Amino acid sequence: MTIHKEGRLLLAVMLLVLAAINIGLYFYVGSTTVVKLIGIASAIIFLLVLQFFRNPLIKISVQPNQVIAPADGKVVVIEETTEEEYLKDRRIQISIFMSPVNVHVNRTPVKGVVEFFKYHAGKYLVAWHPKSSTENERTTMVLKTENGVSVLVRQIAGAVARRIKWYVKEGDKLEHGAEFGFIKFGSRVDVFLPVGTKVLVKEGDKTLGGRTVLAEL
Incomplete structure (x- = not known):
């Protein structure tokens, strides 16, 4: 399983933005329930987009017709x-x-x-x-x-x-x-x-x- 080339840049930018938001909230607000929930939501959103761009390695085995x-x-x-x-x-x-x-x-x-x-x-x-x-x-x-x-x-x-x-x-x-x-x-x-x-x-x-x-x- 690999990540498709169409999603690599988007996922990298998304990871940086979500990480910056969550780190910023942690330092400025603290470890509150709301900040934890935002962190969980961020992880879920990232994983959903990540699974969309998955590119499984498959073996093609078919007849010519x-x-x-x-x-x-x-x-x-x-x-x-x-x-x-x-x-x-x-x-x-x-x-x-x-x-x-x-x-x-x-x-x-x-x-x-x-x-x-x-x-x-x-x-x-x-x-x-x-x-x-x-x-x-x-x-x-x-x-x-x-x-x-x-x-x-x-x-x-x-x-x-x-x-x-x-x-x-x-x-x-x-x-x-x-x-x-x-x-x-x-x-x-x-x-x-x-x-x-x-x-x-x-x-x-x-x-x-x-x-x-x-x-x-």
């Missing part, structure tokens, strides 16, 4: 829909909602080349809102597998998550489960698969990024 979960969370949508931005055809959409307690590393669901990538500024509707996938801040990435299958992955910011990070560009070759991005403080990731794909999860299932098999192409 398998589609793995791009994030930890819960499957909230499995439906056939039309992907309007790039693929412009009928697709099976699988959406995973990430709560603030989930690991927020985003991983590639398939091995392939980044055929398309685009960032969209947008709104901050709650992640489960029907229009969040088309109106919220988001990124769209399309991976083309060795067999020529295009798989679209979309990072979507939510009401709390207001910063999407990505580490890829068009033309990059990515392995199964490679880290391609991070969303801070809870949001959603959508995967769009060809119609006819064998889906192996159902709505309500919990997922582990890079480990849970969503489907087979």
